[in-house]
Amino acid sequence: MRYGILSDIHSNLEALERVLRFFKELGVDEYYCLGDIVGYGANPKECLQIIRSLGVTCVAGNHDWAVAGKLNPDNFHPDALEGVYWTRNQLSDEEINCLRGLSLVHKTRDAEFVHAMLSKPERFQYMAYSSEAVETFSLMARPLCFIGHTHVPQIICMRNGKAQSIKGPGINCDPGQKYILNVGSVGQPRDGNPMAACGIYDTDSRYFEAHRVAYDIAIAQEKILRAGLPASLAERLSLGR
Numbered sequence: 001m002r003y004g005i006l007s008d009i010h011s012n013l014e015a016l017e018r019v020l021r022f023f024k025e026l027g028v029d030e031y032y033c034l035g036d037i038v039g040y041g042a043n044p045k046e047c048l049q050i051i052r053s054l055g056v057t058c059v060a061g062n063h064d065w066a067v068a069g070k071l072n073p074d075n076f077h078p079d080a081l082e083g084v085y086w087t088r089n090q091l092s093d094e095e096i097n098c099l100r101g102l103s104l105v106h107k108t109r110d111a112e113f114v115h116a117m118l119s120k121p122e123r124f125q126y127m128a129y130s131s132e133a134v135e136t137f138s139l140m141a142r143p144l145c146f147i148g149h150t151h152v153p154q155i156i157c158m159r160n161g162k163a164q165s166i167k168g169p170g171i172n173c174d175p176g177q178k179y180i181l182n183v184g185s186v187g188q189p190r191d192g193n194p195m196a197a198c199g200i201y202d203t204d205s206r207y208f209e210a211h212r213v214a215y216d217i218a219i220a221q222e223k224i225l226r227a228g229l230p231a232s233l234a235e236r237l238s239l240g241r
């Protein structure tokens with residue numbers, strides 16, 4: 001079985017469609033979304049409809065809950081906050097309810113899925129350094145935990161009692177070890193690489209690989225500007241910041 005894992009789509013329809021096509025080409029069987037379907041970009045309705053129509057298992061992101069009125073977005077960056085208010089006006093009550101109903105953590109036989117961290121997942125704290133992964137490792141009831149939120153792909157492993165970052169896009173997951181796998185962001189990467197990020201995990205071979213997919217950034221940028229959203233949200237897409 002192949003899991004296709006995507007996170008932080010952020011209403012970027014061009015990036016989402018391209019990643020889903022890539023998953024199809026690589027024979028993905030099951031789709032998992034780690035939250036932040038909406039916010040920042042110009043196509044929240046379309047992205048939400050696609051995720052729902054494909055039956056993607058999805059957990060809640062801070063932007064999803066902020067748009068749904070379930071999380072106070074006062075500490076968001078002003079541009080992000082503008083995106084939250086704009087997005088609320090694009091969605092129906094039923095769609096807002098769908099975002100409100102997203103749960104914080106999902107578990108399969110092999111893995112756990114959460115937007116930010118397993119410790120106090122409702123606080124959506126950033127796991128920017130491997131040292132911040134220790135609490136999540138201690139709470140993991142499965143060997144793997146897939147996360148997003150930072151928009152930076154990362155593989156962290158617990159070795160000799162220490163959380164360590166592992167280089168490279170892919171890893172053979174040792175069944176005796178625990179791994180935290182950050183798949184990065186589909187719709188707004190922030191690691192300096194503007195290509196859409198996603199991950200594929202094969203449950204038979206236990207191989208995980210982080211992938212990058214090129215998409216039409218110019219169209220996504222044009223839509224953001226046409227929608228009257230902050231220009232910085234368009235600019236950052238081509239910088240991957």
Ligand code: ZN
Nearest residue numbers: 008036061149
């Ligand atoms: Zn995000």
